[in-house]
Amino acid sequence: MTAPQRTDLPLLFTPFSLRGMTARNRIMVSPMTQCSAEDGTLLDYHYGHYTAFARGAAGLVCLEEHAVERRGRKTYGDAGLYDDKHIPMLARIAEALRALGAVPGIQLGHGGRKACLRRAIDGFVPLDAEDAAKGEVWWEAVSASAKALAPGWVVPVPLDAGGIAEVVAAWAAATRRADAAGFDFLEIHGAHGYLIHQFLSPLTNDRTDGYGGSREKRFRFALEVAEAVRAAWPAAKPLSFRVSAVDAIEGGYGIEDAIALARALKGVGVDIIDCSSGGIGGVPTLRGTRTPPGYQVPFAEAIRKGADVPTIAVGLIYDGPQAEAILREGKADLIAIGREMLVNPFWALAAARALGVEPRYELLPRTYSYWLNKRRAQTGEA
Numbered sequence: 321m322t323a324p325q326r327t328d329l330p331l332l333f334t335p336f337s338l339r340g341m342t343a344r345n346r347i348m349v350s351p352m353t354q355c356s357a358e359d360g361t362l363l364d365y366h367y368g369h370y371t372a373f374a375r376g377a378a379g380l381v382c383l384e385e386h387a388v389e390r391r392g393r394k395t396y397g398d399a400g401l402y403d404d405k406h407i408p409m410l411a412r413i414a415e416a417l418r419a420l421g422a423v424p425g426i427q428l429g430h431g432g433r434k435a436c437l438r439r440a441i442d443g444f445v446p447l448d449a450e451d452a453a454k455g456e457v458w459w460e461a462v463s464a465s466a467k468a469l470a471p472g473w474v475v476p477v478p479l480d481a482g483g484i485a486e487v488v489a490a491w492a493a494a495t496r497r498a499d500a501a502g503f504d505f506l507e508i509h510g511a512h513g514y515l516i517h518q519f520l521s522p523l524t525n526d527r528t529d530g531y532g533g534s535r536e537k538r539f540r541f542a543l544e545v546a547e548a549v550r551a552a553w554p555a556a557k558p559l560s561f562r563v564s565a566v567d568a569i570e571g572g573y574g575i576e577d578a579i580a581l582a583r584a585l586k587g588v589g590v591d592i593i594d595c596s597s598g599g600i601g602g603v604p605t606l607r608g609t610r611t612p613p614g615y616q617v618p619f620a621e622a623i624r625k626g627a628d629v630p631t632i633a634v635g636l637i638y639d640g641p642q643a644e645a646i647l648r649e650g651k652a653d654l655i656a657i658g659r660e661m662l663v664n665p666f667w668a669l670a671a672a673r674a675l676g677v678e679p680r681y682e683l684l685p686r687t688y689s690y691w692l693n694k695r696r697a698q699t700g701e702a
């Protein structure tokens with residue numbers, strides 16, 4: 321028998337269903353590359369890192385971007401799903417997340433021209449002779465056009481029709497591996513200046529064939545990827561697409577383009593749009609210290625209303641009341657938390673306390689809640 325739906329809960333703590341998936345609440349851990357994989361394979365470090373968020377009561381834990389091709393990695397530390405050898409560790413993590421009550425999710429991506437870089441914590445700058453001496457050499461990168469991000473960065477080889485078909489097939493193969501590993505939520509990384517975004521943005525796509533020129537032609541690669549992923553992903557499992565809602569650079573792509581793209585993606589079976597921004601010209605997402613809280617929430621709202629599709633809000637969302645207001649005001653359906661989860665993997669518990677959700681310790685595993693409830697009864701803790 322299922323428990324009756326509670327009506328006294330803040331929206332943040334109500335279950336969220338999409339296709340056959342139900343998350344226990346609307347808190348998602350945003351994908352965050354750790355740049356610590358070995359030839360794409362995650363390590364015990366990642367097992368501890370990800371399971372902490374599930375123990376901390378997040379509803380959906382979305383693993384970091386996994387490259388669908390080896391050449392689609394940005395750094396030698398990127399995670400990957402371009403080989404069956406990656407599956408066993410991912411299956412261990414997915415199973416543990418599920419056992420702890422969270423939906424296991426994963427993001428797939430391809431860096432395109434943002435390749436041959438040092439790990440993020442080493443500056444995310446092109447590999448140099450010092451790196452080459454350690455065996456970390458440049459490889460051939462691909463993109464929509466032969467345009468380097470900046471002087472000194474790799475000049476990518478433009479994908480021809482056969483090359484595009486090969487990359488689309490790699491997306492489908494990685495999707496099948498994600499399903500085999502037991503993930504129930506998959507996100508396509510279409511943002512932050514990576515390969516899909518390189519096709520979408522007029523700043524990085526100057527093709528004159530069927531994949532460049534008009535907006536529809538620039539959208540074509542993203543839609544082919546989404547269609548191939550949807551076909552390889554079970555119908556009962558939801559599919560998300562992370563978009564950079566605006567390039568925020570002169571001559572770039574804007575919110576109206578993102579709304580049109582979201583509509584087209586919905587048409588090929590994408591269920592929810594994760595609304596980020598920027599990255600086409602430089603370091604992705606991480607903005608200056610003066611960026612205001614919730615700065616990307618207006619994008620989630622505009623796409624939700626303009627394309628009539630569920631959205632995920634992300635970016636400088638700090639606490640439960642801020643997250644709850646976004647949901648109450650109808651601006652998004654899920655709240656993704658990135659860096660605050662690094663501050664406190666038990667972010668959901670803190671949000672529950674701030675929003676007065678009781679009995680709050682019941683959100684945690686029984687091996688924790690038993691002792692915390694007992695302490696509370698003994699001390700009269702508020």
Ligand SMILES: Cc1cc2nc3c(=O)[nH]c(=O)nc-3n(C[C@H](O)[C@H](O)[C@H](O)COP(=O)(O)O)c2cc1C
Nearest residue numbers: 350351352353384385605634635636637657658659
């Ligand atoms: C260490 C780190 C790694 C990240 N890696 C990814 C990634 O793999 N995929 C992605 O779409 N965004 C990535 N991001 C962006 C986050 O998912 C998120 O959108 C961003 O940090 C803003 O949210 P926040 O203010 O809650 O951190 C990363 C951010 C950080 C801090």
